Amino acid sequence: MKDLKLPAGWAWARLGELGEYVNGRGFKKSEWSETGRPIIRIQNLTGSGSAFNYYAGTLEERHTVHPGDLLVSWAATLGVYIWQGSEAALNQHIFKVKPFIDRSFLRHLIDYKIQELLAASHGSGMVHVTRSKFDELPVAIPPLAEQQRIVDTLEGGLSRLDAAADAVGGAKRRIKPFIASVLDRTALGALSADAPVQHATDGSQRLLAGLSSKRFDYAALPSLPEGWFWRRSSDICEFISSGSTPKSHLMYAGSGDVPFLKVYNITQDGRVDFTNKPTYVDRETHEKQLRRSRVRPGDVLTNIVGPPLGKTAVVPDQYPEWNINQAIVAFRAGHEVHPEWLSLALRSPIVLGMLQKTAKATAGQFNVALSTCRELPLPIPPMSTQLDLVAQSTELLEVSDRFASQVALISLRSHHLRQATLRRAFTGKLVSQDPADEPASVLLDRIRTERKAQGDRLKRGGPRLRKTAGPDSPPPPPASSTPSATAVQQELPL
Template structure:
């Protein structure tokens, strides 16, 4: 872009000292001491801390108000508001050479560019050289402060709205799980309350045993409802299989071949997602045991996540499934939609998950477990009524979730648009009297070169000082509310 008057080009690595954390071994973890800041503690995906009670170098010590940048797994910039802590690897502690808040917003703005420069298919990461070489446009120091003032005014309102959307988003899943559990345990049925707890509901499991499930501890159900073993109410329960790669065809073919990613979290089959086919001969010979038809109920037995369940639609007369999916064909006593509802409910899914074996981060449920799984079975008329009620409630939840997701996306785009205006010189006014950014950058480069020479002569690392006129770190009251990329984190 053409730089505004007084602006200058720099590299991200020039604008601060970035110190990576250290790797803490499990043997170094303690019950007390400084909390060890890991990426999940910054993103909010994990609230529990490990602690380190040993002696810690100053460069790996984090204090309230420090600026942190995660450069692996989840890229983001954060302000630390907990107590004095230890810095784990994959996180930079930043000592800015320019206005502190300006650099924080600048890194936030460059997150997408950093993502584009990242490596790795599992846990992505940005190499230090790529991070340092990201080009950035820098305004004069005085304009940096004007930009920060404008950003904090506009983004604080956006962040408040984003947080409200986030609260709504977090409430959707508990609502959906509540609907499912209340339906399959009879709380949504019209059975009078005094007839809802009947010990007779386990009668049909008497004499049956299972190594995986304690049938005697199952909760009571309304009168007329019974716990049934899945193999007793289904015509068959079978897992799929996967042929060799040359027997599968992308985009078109004779028989649609379903994989786990074709089953959605909201209970549908989505065959528009990377559709795969097999030919009829493979379907009828090699894969004959994994053939399914409309009305069969599918659930995945390899995760995470487990619990993706759907009824096979009538889009094709026959389908096939891979080895990570189990098909249940409902018998006369159970409707397919009720079977699907039960398999998605937290109480039934929880029983399956507790039997899963974990291998290398992957959870596997045995086919024999699926056949022994206990399911709540009400009279057929009640099944149909509850399926209708639950479907209506879940559709409301899904529509609300879609609206919330659209608002979240709009919020992210609006935030990026505001940051783009800020860092292209279109948010704050330029003042010809401001000292040019090139003068500031020359001063930083000279000082870094001087300190580097001293460090080489003395054989030790010297701390770099911030540029002149750099303001002190912002107080807690001046920091914007939490966002997906930039968060305040009370411990």
């Protein structure tokens, strides 16, 4: 990389020498409190979790985060953030950064280098970047004045991209509720010509009279349109059976006699996707050991182990026979119900919600019993209505799918444009160079001199100097009487 020709005034540096990167503190559960400073964890930065733990004890300044501080998460999810909350405590796996160059420039530079840091990360579970890989990452640095010009130009363009990304994100968030609404309105007859729904005294539950269930309150089911009835799934299906899984040496990746479906082969949008890590079993295993888990085209599959629950699809006719693992249940529709209607009803929030309420949580997994699936109540309209509503819902869901595809395409283009903009910024092509700018090499020499002097003072037992320059200011020249930035934290075994 250092063989690349740099623009005039630019120089190569290592990421670790451009700032002081202080790792957070590991807080024990016994130290958590109901009051005090919120403890910033990675999920609080990414938005995947909004709840905070708190710390009421004494905290070193280096582990204290103030509004506006620059933070970098280096484990699980790599990212760069400006802290917008109140004064807080910094958890481990996050750096608090004190820049030695323009702070905004360094923030965007690290953001641009995230992919390189990810490529250098390791760990099969929670990936993380070692301190040495972080510190040694080579970066090209422009003069300080050009850094500030780049930031001014860059943030104008990125703010427009961020606004577009927010709009796309809002559109994506509306897709799922729209699909849920279509499925529920269809399953309960709101889209049917038989609507409006009758009063609560109607007879839509009468075919469940005399039937009992420990899991479902049949008498509390919502009313359905004229001619619709709630039916127990075992009464309208030829069979309901879960799959099983053979020993690993009886399963073959890529090719074989009979396709063997796992939960990941059922998509969230109601399809079987056998291109995803296809697995097969041989004919003998299919017909003997797995004979009770054989399925055929038209059977309806849903997963009973999650999260997430509710992945449901009709078996396609790609193969004459299939097999399923133990995390999937197969429903074979009887003469009163069409497979597509059965699939639609099982995907609807009202039916899925009933199943989810019965799920038992074990070691982070949700499990639904096969007997529960057999007692599950389903809304069943006349066959002609089923076919009409399946056609209507299919059309609406196809519109939603096309919209989702367009949103995904726009999101991808926005990402590529953002990366292209950052690439121009950090290769010297976003703004012009000014020969009057102090070269970056001079700035870097000043930083290195100050850090060496700081290290020498610490070795002699001298006082740690306080940083008095602003957060966007580089360290002053050695001859200046202004105190320099504190030394970088000693390398930690991250």
